[in-house]
Amino acid sequence: MKIRKKHIYKPDGHKIAYLTFDDGQSIGNHTYSHNYKYIYSDTNVFIKDVNKCETILKSILGSKFNSRLVRFPGESFGKKLEAFRDVLRHDGYNYIDWNDLTGDAEGQNIPVGKLLNNLREYTKGKEHVVILIHDASTKATTIIVCYWHIVNLFTFRYNIKECILIH
Numbered sequence: 001m002k003i004r005k006k007h008i009y010k011p012d013g014h015k016i017a018y019l020t021f022d023d024g025q026s027i028g029n030h031t032y033s034h035n036y037k038y039i040y041s042d043t044n045v046f047i048k049d050v051n052k053c054e055t056i057l058k059s060i061l062g063s064k065f066n067s068r069l070v071r072f073p074g075e076s077f078g079k080k081l082e083a084f085r086d087v088l089r090h091d092g093y094n095y096i097d098w099n100d101l102t103g104d105a106e107g108q109n110i111p112v113g114k115l116l117n118n119l120r121e122y123t124k125g126k127e128h129v130v131i132l133i134h135d136a137s138t139k140a141t142t143i144i145v146c147y148w149h150i151v152n153l154f155t156f157r158y159n160i161k162e163c164i165l166i167h
Contacts (some may be wrong), residue, residue: 005026017060018060026069027067029050029067029068029069029071029093030071030073031050031053031070031073032049032056033049039079043086044087046088047087048069050093051091068097069091069093069096070094071086071097071098075097075098076095076097096130099126102115102119102131104139104145105134109140111141112144112145115141115142115145119145119149131149133145133146139159
């Protein structure tokens with residue numbers, strides 16, 4: 001399994017996406033705007049935003065890109081977003097949700113110990129984990145914890161077949 005250390009060099013987002021795809025990793029769609037109020041105002045608006053992101057990813061990665069995998073901004077849980085899940089499936093997409101988190105969205109540069117404790121607590125007893133981790137300049141401690149996640153999840157007897165970093 002390769003984990004690209006993008007924080008060592010500073011390529012633009014297009015270059016990161018291309019290098020990730022070129023390494024054979026999966027890239028999922030997370031909508032173009034990520035604007036909750038806008039995308040969740042109507043299912044037609046939502047699917048257009050998803051398709052706009054898909055078009056941009058294809059323009060960067062080429063015609064071979066065809067992920068059809070989406071992670072909803074926020075999450076897709078609950079009755080309120082049922083119609084959005086339906087329109088996504090109808091348009092040929094699958095979606096993935098996180099079921100584990102570090103808690104790094106709760107503030108800026110949260111202490112490593114707190115993030116690790118959250119991970120340990122939320123991972124316990126789960127057979128399959130998709131961990132929500134954020135990538136931003138105010139998440140420097142998250143980058144440190146990210147490597148711990150990957151190395152130490154083996155301790156929890158998880159078989160990591162693929163590491164998908166979803167922004």
